Every structure is written in C-alpha cells, then in structure tokens.
C-alpha cells in the first residue's frame with residue numbers, strides 16, 4: 001500500500017532490488033500491464049500502445065518504438081519463420097492447404113507477440129531512464 005512513486009527509498013529486508021509495483025517485461029507484454037504501475041490497459045490494439053496509463057498517467061504513445069526498431073525485431077523473425085516453413089515442408093511434406101491453415105495465424109501470433117515484447121522492453125527502458 002502507498003507505493004505510488006517510482007523511487008525505492010527504504011526497502012524491507014529480503015525484497016528484490018526491482019522497483020515495487022513494476023511487472024516484468026514478459027508479464028507486461030502478455031497481460032497489457034503498465035510497466036510503471038502495473039495497471040491494465042497498456043495496449044489499445046494487439047500491438048499498439050494506448051495513449052497513456054489511466055492510473056499513473058504514464059505517456060505510452062510518445063514512447064512507441066519507431067519503424068526502424070520494429071524492423072530490427074521483425075526481419076530476423078520472418079527469416080526464422082520462412083526457414084521453419086521450408087523445414088516443415090521438407091521433413092513432413094504436408095499438403096498445401098495445411099500450410100495455408102497453419103502459417104497465417106502462427107505468423108500473426110508470433111509477430112504480434114514479438115512486437116509487444118519489443119515495445120514493452122523499449123518503454124520500460126525509457127521509463128527507468130526517466131526515473132533516474
């Protein structure tokens with residue numbers, strides 16, 4: 001209770017050094033939690049930030065990862081997925097309709113998950129830098 005600020009003044013013995021109230025990057029990306037206060041509603045769309053946190057007022061939209069940052073995350077992922085598709089085709093030789101059934105949702109899921117993780121990691125680093 002009462003841990004609204006980002007500073008960790010006197011911390012009780014045995015508590016980890018991370019700031020109280022901050023969810024981890026994976027948890028924040030998965031459950032759309034504010035990296036600063038842990039409130040829900042980080043994303044307005046599957047991979048797009050909401051304008052700001054409704055609880056602590058943290059500005060999400062101004063910390064959106066730029067297209068170059070997203071390219072760095074997405075490009076190797078697409079190469080990996082293409083290799084996976086080629087490998088699957090080579091080893092199991094599934095029919096074409098099965099490829100058409102598997103890959104679109106899988107690619108969408110993997111790309112959205114990667115974008116969310118990258119964006120939350122970027123946002124968290126920016127917030128932590130501002131707090132210092």
Ligand SMILES: [Zn+2]
Nearest residue numbers: 034037053056
């Ligand atoms: Zn917040």
